Amino acid sequence: MTTETTGAPASAPSVGAPTDKPLDWHQINWRQAERTVRRLQIRIAQATQAGKWGKVKALQRLLTRSFSGKVLAVRRVTENTGKRTPGVDGETWKTPEQKMTAIDRLHQRGYHPQPLRRIYIPKSNGAQRPLSIPTMRDRAMQALYLLALDPVAETTADPNSYGFRTARSAADAIEACFIALCRKDRAEWILEGDIRSCFDKISHPWLLTHIPLEKAMLKKWLKAGYLENRYFHPTEEGTPQGGIISPAVANMTLDGLERLLASHFSKTSRAGKRAKVNLIRYADDFCVTGSSQELLEQQVKPLIEQFLKERGLELSAEKTVVTHIEQGFDAPSTNGTQISKGKTSQVLHYSVEEERQDLPSEDQKAYQRKPRPDRRGIDSRTEPTNSRVGTLPSPCG
Numbered sequence: 087m088t089t090e091t092t093g094a095p096a097s098a099p100s101v102g103a104p105t106d107k108p109l110d111w112h113q114i115n116w117r118q119a120e121r122t123v124r125r126l127q128i129r130i131a132q133a134t135q136a137g138k139w140g141k142v143k144a145l146q147r148l149l150t151r152s153f154s155g156k157v158l159a160v161r162r163v164t165e166n167t168g169k170r171t172p173g174v175d176g177e178t179w180k181t182p183e184q185k186m187t188a189i190d191r192l193h194q195r196g197y198h199p200q201p202l203r204r205i206y207i208p209k210s211n212g213a214q215r216p217l218s219i220p221t222m223r224d225r226a227m228q229a230l231y232l233l234a235l236d237p238v239a240e241t242t243a244d245p246n247s248y249g250f251r252t253a254r255s256a257a258d259a260i261e262a263c264f265i266a267l268c269r270k271d272r273a274e275w276i277l278e279g280d281i282r283s284c285f286d287k288i289s290h291p292w293l294l295t296h297i298p299l300e301k302a303m304l305k306k307w308l309k310a311g312y313l314e315n316r317y318f319h320p321t322e323e324g325t326p327q328g329g330i331i332s333p334a335v336a337n338m339t340l341d342g343l344e345r346l347l348a349s350h351f352s353k354t355s356r357a358g359k360r361a362k363v364n365l366i367r368y369a370d371d372f373c374v375t376g377s378s379q380e381l382l383e384q385q386v387k388p389l390i391e392q393f394l395k396e397r398g399l400e401l402s403a404e405k406t407v408v409t410h411i412e413q414g415f416d417a418p419s420t421n422g423t424q425i426s427k428g429k430t431s432q433v434l435h436y437s438v439e440e441e442r443q444d445l446p447s448e449d450q451k452a453y454q455r456k457p458r459p460d461r462r463g464i465d466s467r468t469e470p471t472n473s474r475v476g477t478l479p480s481p482c483g
């Protein structure tokens with residue numbers, strides 16, 4: 087078996103723990119580690135497409151026990167924005183020696199996650215959002231297993247899901263809304279959906295049955311509980327907001343909704359074409375287009391409610407509304423605005439330039455090359471007379 091040190095040949099990479107692993111954090115061959123993990127992820131995605139779930143499980147096991155996966159997991163939790171935020175044990179990994187020691191601690195045998203540290207952060211409406219912070223070791227273990235889960239999640243994801251996904255952003259959700267609504271034969275009604283406490287209410291039995299991950303590990307994270315004011319609170323539902331793997335798990339919980347609507351309103355049938363049903367989702371925030379208010383309220387909404395009920399979720403009655411396109415609506419998790427201009431031309435209005443200016447200078451050129459919705463027909467000198475600017479909802483609902 088070859089080693090994964092700086093001098094390891096690129097033609098013969100190792101997927102498991104090397105016999106002569108680096109003794110120093112700065113000696114790790116990061117390019118080789120990334121290639122090894124990437125190769126295993128491609129094989130997991132291919133097995134998922136072929137429906138070979140036994141092979142998926144075997145490859146996931148190989149990845150989560152590989153030295154390459156462990157070093158990338160430790161690097162992720164020690165270089166992200168939360169690297170200085172400790173869990174209940176007060177521990178952070180700052181020095182190269184601590185990071186190398188952490189790699190050796192990422193083993194499955196005898197692993198038991200510690201309770202999460204509960205804090206609260208303010209929401210835009212003045213309420214408090216609970217945030218649960220795992221320990222560094224638990225974060226690294228979740229990052230390791232996320233490397234194995236991500237290929238499955240990306241392969242099985244809904245086409246118009248844009249939140250917490252690789253190479254997708256809120257701008258893509260805006261573009262999808264534009265494509266669904268900009269033409270003359272567009273839908274004129276939009277169901278703005280909001281799921282009540284999405285992360286906190288997902289059914290544990292459903293997750294353990296349907297998420298393709300080691301059940302023992304997933305159950306340990308779900309049942310870890312949290313500490314608040316030195317009191318332990320067990321968790322019987324939901325996945326913690328603050329866990330690295332939680333966004334992927336929540337996305338997989340909601341995947342399938344677009345396919346459900348497509349099966350009931352098929353674009354290959356006349357009735358399906360007349361319904362003009364399209365779903366655009368950003369994490370737990372979504373909108374559904376339709377040809378009439380009655381269609382969305384009497385046919386689409388009950389389907390969504392049944393879909394969510396199976397997963398222990400429900401729509402928020404206060405925030406889930408059906409809106410006509412002339413009134414404008416909040417695009418999923420963006421500051422986009424649907425406006426009407428005249429009687430025949432309705433366009434999606436948002437500031438691309440302001441969004442581009444917020445990026446680092448080296449990313450602005452790449453951002454500028456990204457395809458954008460066709461904005462022909464918009465008079466930039468004219469202020470819209472009927473618009474409602476959307477707020478930026480949190481991805482956790």
